Amino acid sequence: MQLSVVDSGRQVTSRGAVESVSLTRTELPAPVAKVEPVAPTTLRPGLKSYDGQLNxxxxxxxxxxxxLSEADARLRVLxxxxxxxxxxxxxxxxNQFWQQRSAASAGTLDGNLKFNSDAKAKQEFSVRGLSFETLRNGDTETLSFAVGKWSRQASSVTVDPTQSDAAMVTALDRALTPMGVRATRDAKGELAFSVSEKDWPQIRDSxxxxxxxxxxxxxxxxxxxxVVAEQAIQPSQWNAADPRKALQDISQAQLLIRKSYGDVRGVLAEAAQSIDGGTVADARGAYWQGFADGFADTLERADGEAITTTVRTVAGISKRTVSSLLAAPPT
Incomplete structure (x- = not known):
C-alpha cells in the first residue's frame, strides 16, 4: 500500500492542501503541473482520532x-x-532554490538529505579549538558555555584528559543540551555538535x-x-567555468536526491503498515487493500477534483462504521 494523506482535521501543509507527485518505478518524475489546493474540510469524530504523530x-x-522531486527535475533542466x-x-x-530546502520540506530534510519525521532537521558543526585532541592535550579544566539568550545561564563541564571519547561526548552533551545544542561524533568519528536548523543562526553568532x-x-x-559541516549537496561550489566538473557534481547530486527520495518513500511504506486495520489477511482485507491502493493512485495522479470529492465523502465516516464494514462477511 502506498500511503498518501490522512486528514486529521488540522492543516498538514502551509495551506491545508493535499499535494502529491507522479511516480515511476525507474526514476523520479518529470515536473508536474501545480495541484490545486483542496478546500479545508472539518472532519467529524472518528477520523479526528487518527494518530496525530503518524499524520x-x-x-x-x-x-x-x-x-526532492522538484529538485531532480530542476537538475535535469540544469x-x-x-x-x-x-x-x-x-x-x-x-542554488537559490536549494537554500529553501528546510522551509520547503517543512524541516524534515537536513543538509545531508536525511529525513527527520519530527520536522527538526539538524545543522551539524564543529568548534575551532574544541576537539578530542585539544581536550586531551593539557590538564583538567572547567569549560563554561553560553549561547545567546542563555548567556546568563552558563553551563559548565569539567574536561578530564583521561576520559574516553564517548565519556567526553556524554559530558559535553549533558552541559549543552539545555541550550538546544547536542554533542555528537561526525561520520569520521571526530567531535561535533548539532542544533536545530532554525536555531543555527543564533548559535553561530553567539x-x-x-x-x-x-x-x-x-x-x-x-x-x-x-565551522559548518560539509553538506551533501553544495550548489554554491559548482563552477560554471569548468562544465565537465560541474556536470559531475550535478550527476552526484541527482544520485543523492534519488537515494533520499527512495528512503522517504520507505518511511511512507512503513507508515502504511501502522494504520489500524490496514493489513488484513483474508478476503475482506484484500478488497479494502485494493480500495486503498486505488485511492493512493488517485492522489499520485494529482487529480485535484477527485481528491476534493473523496475527502468530502469520507469526512463523515466514523471509525465504528469502518470497523463494522471490515467485520462483515464477504459477499
Missing amino acids: RQVSGAQQALQF RKEMNSGDAAAAIEKF LAIRGGGRRFPTGQFNHVRT
Whole structure:
C-alpha cells in the first residue's frame, strides 16, 4: 500500500492542501503541473482520532518528496543549460532554490538529505579549538558555555584528559543540551555538535566559551568560531567555468536526491503498515487493500477534483462504521 494523506482535521501543509507527485518505478518524475489546493474540510469524530504523530509524519514525508522531486527535475533542466552561455546564472538559480530546502520540506530534510519525521532537521558543526585532541592535550579544566539568550545561564563541564571519547561526548552533551545544542561524533568519528536548523543562526553568532586559562582565555566568555559541516549537496561550489566538473557534481547530486527520495518513500511504506486495520489477511482485507491502493493512485495522479470529492465523502465516516464494514462477511 502506498500511503498518501490522512486528514486529521488540522492543516498538514502551509495551506491545508493535499499535494502529491507522479511516480515511476525507474526514476523520479518529470515536473508536474501545480495541484490545486483542496478546500479545508472539518472532519467529524472518528477520523479526528487518527494518530496525530503518524499524520504529521506522513505530511512531512509528502512535502519532502515534493521538494526532492522538484529538485531532480530542476537538475535535469540544469544539465541542459550547462551548454548555454549563461551556465553561471543557471547554477545560481538552482542554488537559490536549494537554500529553501528546510522551509520547503517543512524541516524534515537536513543538509545531508536525511529525513527527520519530527520536522527538526539538524545543522551539524564543529568548534575551532574544541576537539578530542585539544581536550586531551593539557590538564583538567572547567569549560563554561553560553549561547545567546542563555548567556546568563552558563553551563559548565569539567574536561578530564583521561576520559574516553564517548565519556567526553556524554559530558559535553549533558552541559549543552539545555541550550538546544547536542554533542555528537561526525561520520569520521571526530567531535561535533548539532542544533536545530532554525536555531543555527543564533548559535553561530553567539556561542561563547570561558575556560580556565589552558584551552581558552580565562575570566570571560569569548565568542568561538563555528565551522559548518560539509553538506551533501553544495550548489554554491559548482563552477560554471569548468562544465565537465560541474556536470559531475550535478550527476552526484541527482544520485543523492534519488537515494533520499527512495528512503522517504520507505518511511511512507512503513507508515502504511501502522494504520489500524490496514493489513488484513483474508478476503475482506484484500478488497479494502485494493480500495486503498486505488485511492493512493488517485492522489499520485494529482487529480485535484477527485481528491476534493473523496475527502468530502469520507469526512463523515466514523471509525465504528469502518470497523463494522471490515467485520462483515464477504459477499
